[in-house]
């Protein structure tokens with residue numbers, strides 16, 4: 001695999017620089033800011049996206065809220081603002097709580113201390129990805145064709161990525177022949193971002209519309225499907241990008257493995273099952289427009305959930321940095 005030559009987000013101790021993922025792959029534009037409000041908006045608009053990346057960047061944003069003023073009320077306002085950005089990825093809440101636990105009312109060095117905590121959260125996620133990639137690649141024991149959904153690589157995490165990290169490691173081991181990347185409607189994280197990362201890594205791939213996955217699987221062209229997750233309930237039910245559930249059903253019907261790869265920061269031990277996971281619904285314009293071009297009248301009713309929940313029994317294994325877990329799951 002060719003070594004990647006870009007850094008999706010970087011904190012220099014005074015500001016966060018991140019790549020605007022909504023413009024990729026046609027434009028590689030970086031935004032540098034020390035304002036938490038800009039980072040919160042970037043998370044909402046999916047300029048920064050992917051569960052672990054949302055957590056890491058929200059942690060940097062919360063630290064930066066203390067750079068100039070440092071008052072507890074500014075910190076609490078920033079915390080509440082960041083918490084409102086996206087409801088499903090549990091990494092966001094985990095990172096914000098970890099940061100809040102490090103805040104000491106009245107202390108003069110809160111900015112420095114919280115910056116260090118944010119860096120350690122980032123470094124841990126990079127480490128987690130490396131471990132996930134190693135554990136997951138051991139499951140791919142022969143040259144295989146894989147199918148993936150959404151984007152779970154460097155852009156979504158840092159480091160190698162989760163599901164895409166497993167694919168990259170398995171490719172280095174000589175066990176990936178081809179990757180089928182679902183385009184991932186409506187925002188094209190697969191065709192824009194996963195394909196971009198696979199092209200950079202020199203891994204053979206092709207892009208298909210999400211609904212073509214059944215044809216590929218039924219034709220025996222896919223040996224395994226692997227995706228990431230935004231929140232994993234204690235019983236293993238896993239929320240991920242809309243369309244993931246369909247893939248798990250196909251895998252079950254055609255008896256091929258369906259893997260989820262995610263760090264343990266994505267496991268929500270307080271949530272018993274997928275029924276309790278809040279699913280983000282996004283604005284209708286994501287369907288009724290393509291960029292500035294209307295596709296159908298704006299008044300048509302739209303259903304636009306960003307995620308679905310794959311039942312635990314459809315998941316062959318959940319790959320974390322701590323190892324590989326198999327059904328029945330019990331993450332309490």
Ligand code: MRU
Pocket residue numbers: 046049050051052089149150151152153156157161162163189227228229230240241242306
């Ligand atoms: O809406 P997004 O693009 O943030 O959704 C991302 C996904 O669903 C990813 O699969 C998930 O966050 C795992 S990222 C390693």
